[in-house]
Amino acid sequence: MDLNKDKSKLSEVEHIKEKSKYLEGTIEDSLKDETTGNLYAQDQQLIKFHGSYVQSDRELDKERKAQKLEPLYSFMIRVRVPGGVASAAQWITMDNLAAKYGMPTLKLTTRQAFELHGILKHNLRNTIKEINNSLMDSIAACGDVNRNVMNTVNPNTSAIHDAVQDIALAVSAHLTPKTTAYYKIWVNEEHVAGQAEEAEIEEPIYGKTYLPRKFKITFAIPPYNDTDVYAHDIGLIAIEENGQLKGFNYSIGGGMGMTFGDETTYPRVGNLIGYASAEKTVDICEKLVTIQRDFGNRENRKLSRFKYTIDRVGLDFVKAELNRRLGYELEAPKPFRFTTNGDSFGWIKGVNGKWFNTLYIEGGRVKDTERFRLRAGLRAIAEILGEGDFRLTANQNVVIGNVEESIKPQVEKLLEEYGISEHQQVTTLHQHSIACVALNMCPLANAEGERYLPSLITKIHAILEKYGIGQQPITIRMTGCPNGCGRPYLGEIGFVGRAPGKYNLYLGAAFNGERLNVLYKEALNEEEILGTLDPLIALYASEKSATEHFGDFILRKEIIRQQNPKADFHLS
Known part of the structure; x- marks a missing residue:
């Protein structure tokens, strides 16, 4: 069962982790090297655990190469926001850092984190230190560990949201790496209160080599599946009784990434394995993480995610091993129902008497444009919000949350003043869309994502208008490569970049996120x-039932057929 017995077969990243002194490596030496804007090769891997990736502007690379210059390296920093809730003061901090050190924009990710782009090497330490001063951090935002823990932020769920949020925060804290390297490098402290001395450092959950690959956990509160619970290694579905949180159903083995041309790789939705009461949540999550730690593939990183471990050893084995480690068995899953994996927009009054306003953010990019001043407007709102907050959604939008009745008119005035209200009048297609960063910043991208999808959606919407269904919501997802950051395989219409200007088209996922789509054309x-979608939309408009969603219609009409999902995502 143990693939990792022969150390000579382990991937190079495994050796880097083992020699890293719990993620310290030679990062400090790399930062001091002024001959390059990059880090040493091994530190490019290790810095991911600290929440950063090396990037370059690919549109400048050819020009710089002709000038015999290295690429203009910079860094993306991803900032964890467990459960997606950031204070107004934290929003202001992120806005300040974007202006001071990086591109003057904020990126809201599909996993409820902030991203700063364009940070130069000599500004890395100050940027991360100031993030920590705001009581946020970037540790474990990337790397082979459990990453940012997500939670539904839909305002309609406020009756039990706080109880679920507390548990999401507890899971996040429990699974955060215990290494002191992060604090030594970025915060200039040998250790912080409660941390062990260097000689005593250990990772009780992860061990010296951490996990085989990244690990993702999300919570969802029915009927909203806005966090795409089935797309994650562990998905926890809240079960409510009489307005109280009772516990969670557990889904395991979800994951979106794959590799073109490699049929051993595939996206996968999670399997429901049972239910447990709320007080058992942290322990169950820990045990599932340790199963992946012990049985995951450390030889081939393309096959290292938990989904592949489950398919290799068998779901029954994983459940039995979980029961053994827990000392008890999970109960049968409790009934629940998801209706959508989208957001609800506009003002809603919560059960706590405060107001929540969900705003559409195109591509998750908070920036000022000639059309309207989104970034400046949200900054102005943050400065008057007091105890209110900003809630990052898994669909790259933001909720201005916990707004006092007395402040609401001021917030509305600022939304008007900065042109934000006017530009909320977008189509339902735009509201149900996600795009990854892709070109020009992502080194893995084959095609455009964030910069292109809005214009394509406008053209698709024109087709819907032509057939009289312009207000029909359809989930549309686009990524520049098959790694799945924008969860394209859960779009009723999914686009995955093959080459500049060319995309594989996937159809047929469920509107509520419970079913994957299928490759339709390459x-x-x-x-x-547009030529492919036009007749399909025409057929849908003329033959759909009153409440039938596009993905369900495509499946019912056998335009696509779900067969073996491992074969449905690859080139013929």
Whole structure:
């Protein structure tokens, strides 16, 4: 059962982790090296655990190469926001840092984190230190560990949201790495209160080599699946009785990434394995993480995610091993129902008497444009919000939350003043869309994502209007590569970049996020995409039932067929 017995077969990253002194490596030496804007090769891997990736502007690389210059390296810093809730003061901090050190924009990710882009090497330490001063951090935002823990922030769920949020925070804290390297490098402290001395450092959950690959946990509160609970290694579905949180159903083995041309890789939705009461949550999550730690593939990183471990050793084995480690068995899953994996927009009054306003943020990019001043407006709102907060959604939008009745008119005035209210009047297609960063910043991207999807959606919406269904919500997801950061395989219409200007088209996922889509056509340009979708939308408009969603219709009409999901995502 143990693939990792022969150390000579382990991936290079495994050796880097083992020699890293619990993620310290030679990062400090790399930061001091002024001959390059990059880090040493091994530190490019280790810095991911600290929440950062090396990037370059690919549109400048050719020009710089002609000038015999290295790429203009910079760094993305991802900031954890467990459960997606940030204070107004933390929003202001992130806004300040974007202006001071990086691109003057904030990126809201599909996993409820902030991203700063364009941070130069000599500014890395100050940026991360100031993030920590705001009581946020970037540790474990990337790397082979449990990453940012997500939670539903839909305002309609406020009756039990706080109880679920407390547990999400507890899971996040429990699974955060215990290494002091993060604090030594970025906060200039040998250790912080409660941390062990260097000689005593250990990782009681992760061990010296941490996990085989990244690990993702999310919470969802029915009927909203806005966090795409089935797309994660562990998905926890809240069960409510009489307005009280009772416990969670557990889904395991979800994951979106794959590799073109490699049929051993595939996206996967999680399997429901049982239910447990709320007080058992942290322990169950820990035990599932340790099962992946012990049985995950450390030889081939393409096959290292928990989904592949489950399919290799068997779901029954994983459940039996979980029961053994817990000392008890999970109960049968409790009934629940999801209706959508989208957000609800506009003002809603919570059960606590405070107001919540969900705003559409195109591509999750908070920036000022000639059309309207989104970044400046949200900054102005943060400065008057007091005890209110900003809630990052898994669909790259933001909720201005916990707004006092007395402040609400001021917030509305600022939304008008900065042009934000006017630009909330977008189509339902735009509201149900997600795009990853892709070109020009992501080194893995084959095609555009965030910069292109809005214009394509406008053209798809024109087709819907032509057939009289312009207000029909359809989930549309686009990524620049098959790694799945924007969860494209859960879009009723999914686009995955094959080459500049060309995308594989996937159809048929469920509107509520419970079913994957299927590859329909390969390597289409825009004209071919629109030409392919037009007759399908025409058929849908004329033959759908009153409440039938596009993905369900495509499946019912056998335009696509769900067969073996491992074969449904690859080139023919």
